Amino acid sequence: MLEISRxxxxxxxxxxxxxxxNLNVEDQLSSILAIDEKWRQAKSELDAVAQESNKIAKEIGQLxxxxxxxxxxxxxxxxxxxKESEKSLKESVSTLASELQTALYEIPNVPNKLVPSGNTDEDNQEIDKGGTIPELGDGAKPHWExxxxxxxxxxxxxxxxTGAGFPFYLGQGARLQRALINFFLDEARDAGYKEVIPPFVVNxxxxxxxxxxxxxxxxxxxxxxxxxxxxxxxxxxxTNMFRDVIVKEDDFPIQVTGYTPCFRREAGSYGKDVRGLNRLHQFDKVEIVRLEHPSKSAQALDEMVSYxxxxxxxxxxxxRTLRLCGGDLGFTAAMTYDFEVYSAAQDKWLEVSSVSNFETFQSNRLKLRFKDENKKSQLVHTLNGSALALPRIMAALLExxxxxxxxxxxxxxVPYTGFNMITK
RNA sequence: GGAGAAUUGGCAGAGUGGUCGAAUGCGGUAGUCUUGAAAACUAUUGUACCGUAAGGUACCGGGGGUUCGAAUCCCUCAUUCUCCGCCA
Incomplete structure (x- = not known):
């Protein structure tokens, strides 16, 4: 949520x-400011009435x-x-406040200046690539086979x-999955992230x-x-670990990592996109989260990308590494880099990580702040990234x-799986 | 799941209808004293919003209500503790 002051x-x-x-929010912003203006007006009136009735209440007490x-x-x-005018003012203040809130929820984060404009994933900028695409023989099979x-x-x-999208991993498949989780967690820990096992269900x-x-x-x-x-x-x-928290400026960077299963209903997905491991309702992922001083978040994003x-x-x-264009950018992100790996038998690029800087968009909702050198509260910058999402990594590895x-x-x-070859 | 008790500022802990944003202690910050430190003493010390400011408003677990007035009374939800039941 954008700050109203901004x-x-x-x-x-x-x-x-x-x-x-590709949004023109001018009218929306104007109407937000109009609501804000009305809200402030009503708030001042309410405060004045409250002041008056507080005064009288005190006098009555003395009498x-x-x-x-x-x-x-x-x-x-x-x-x-x-009392009557206080009651009606209270109502309009709270009505206006929730109108304002609702309207603010509809405005997405302001993209960073580096974000290219564009409509679809076609317009994303490839900024890096690496590795070698293997040459598979004619008998090459997709990972589901x-x-x-x-x-x-x-x-x-x-x-x-259970239902579609909730696979069983068995034998060496299960062990490879567990190996990947442990490998990713160890890597994150070595990079300075504190390991956390959070609840898998939230309020x-x-x-x-x-x-x-x-x-x-x-x-x-x-x-x-x-x-x-x-x-x-x-x-x-x-990230919600830090909701309603005022952190110490000295504690930056705050870095946490955790493995969790992830549950997504994926309503509206169909066809070959959901084939095999490409899109599941339950999948495993190791996530990295970083909280930063506003002046350091841009650099933090770069560090997370290279990690x-x-x-x-x-x-x-x-x-390949992509910088998402405005049209593909998530609602809450100011800038996002996606990583895709090449899954050779499917002949497809699969997204396995998304690393984003949310700047103050999340922290404003979270009331996540720090005290600056003048002891004033300021919103923290939040960042996170997948490191990594397992199923598509597994798909590409197999293929x-x-x-x-x-x-x-x-x-x-191999130290994690205990075997160097998957065999029949 | 049932019964009971509790939830107050960074922490501990008073406060049961009116000058309570809240005693007191600890902690924090600044100062005095000291070569320095400790101790002692003095002062200060919550958050958010509105306002150029003066100032004002709100907040005593969350939400709602009673009242001219609520930390205090009522309802409701959440959480914690004790006992009973169940259980990996």
């Missing part, structure tokens, strides 16, 4: 910047203390009118027990805190009985490393 002061710049998202019953009762009568042939993943069993306030609510309500599984949401990403609990690139290189997958004799495990993972 809209008051920089309406033109915000309007201009949001054009990279009673002095035993002047009649005068006190006379004063009481005077308050009748005040390999998973079946080697008994690594059972999709049908998942359908029986409504947390959903709002990181911005999944209200925009993506339908994308989360909701346990109605207790009004809990299954997390779509570890970002939610890992993610580093681990992709270690497991030897061909990748790219298939040989006639089995599937080769990258060397860095």
């Amino acid at each position: 809209i008051r002061e920089h309406k033109a710049e915000i309007t201009e910047a949001l054009k990279t998202r 009673f203390a002095q035993g002047k019953q009649e005068e006190a009762n006379a004063a009481k009568a005077k308050t009748q009118e005040l 390999l998973a079946n042939d080697y008994g690594l993943i059972d999709f049908e069993l998942g359908v029986k027990v 409504e306030a947390s959903g709002y805190g990181t911005g999944q609510l209200p925009d993506k309500e339908g994308q989360m599984y909701h346990a109605q009985e207790d009004d809990f949401y299954l997390i779509p990403t570890a970002e939610v609990p890992l 993610v690139q580093g681990i992709i290189e270690k497991i030897g997958l061909p990748f 790219n490393n298939q040989t006639e004799n089995g599937i080769k495990i990258p060397e860095v993972l």
Whole structure:
């Protein structure tokens, strides 16, 4: 959520910047400012009335203390009118405040200046690439066939027990999955992230805190009985750890990492996009979250990008790094880099990581602040990234490393898997 | 799941209808004293919003209510503790 003060002061710049998202928010911002103006007006009136009635209440108290019953009762009568206007002002203040809030929720984050304009993923900028795309022979199989042939993943069993998109990982498949989780967590820890195992289910306030609510309500599984949401990403609990917190400036950078399963309803997805491991309702991911001083967040984003690139290189997958264009940029992000790995048998680039700087967009909702050198509260910059999402890594590993004799495990993972080849 | 008790400022802990944004202690900050430190003493020390400012408003777990007036009374939700039940 954008800060209202920022809209008051920089309406033109915000309007201009949001054009990279192909949005013209000028009218929306004008109406927000109009509501804001009305709200402030009503708030001042309410405060004045409250002041008056506080004053009279105190006087009545004194009159009673002095035993002047009649005068006190006379004063009481005077308050009748005040009470009524106080009540109606209170109502309009809270109505206006929630109108303002609702309107603010509809404005996405202001893109960073580096974000290219554009409509679709076609317009994303490739800023880096690496690794070698393997030449697979004619008999090369997509990962869902390999998973079946080697008994690594059972999709049908998942359908029986739960539903589509909830696969079982079996034997060496399960061990490879666990190896990847441990490898990613160890790497993150070595890079200075504190390891956390968060709850996998969160309350409504947390959903709002990181911005999944209200925009993506339908994308989360909701346990109605207790009004809990299954997390779509570890970002939610890992960032909400810091909701309503005032951190110390000296503590920057604050870095946490966690492995969690992620649950997504993926309403509206279909066809070959959801084939095999490409898109699941439950998948594993290691997430990194960083809190930074506003002056350092740009550099922090770069560091996180090179960190993610580093681990992709270690497991030897061909990748490309994209800077998302305005049209593809998530609602809450000011800037995002996506990493895609090449899954050779599918002949497809698969997104395995998304690293973003949210600047103050999340911290404003979260009330996550720090005290600056003048002891004033300022909003913290929040960043996060996948490091990494497992299923598509698994898909690319299986496809790219298939040989006639089995599937080769990258060397860095062997200490974690305990085997260097997946065999029948 | 049932019964009971509790939830107050960074922490501990008073306060049961009126000069309470809240005693007191600890902690923090600044100063005095000291070669320096400790101790002692003095002062100061919550957050947010409105306002150029003066100042004002709100907040005593969350929400709602009673009242001229609520930390204090009522309802409701959450959390913690104790006992019972169940359980990996």
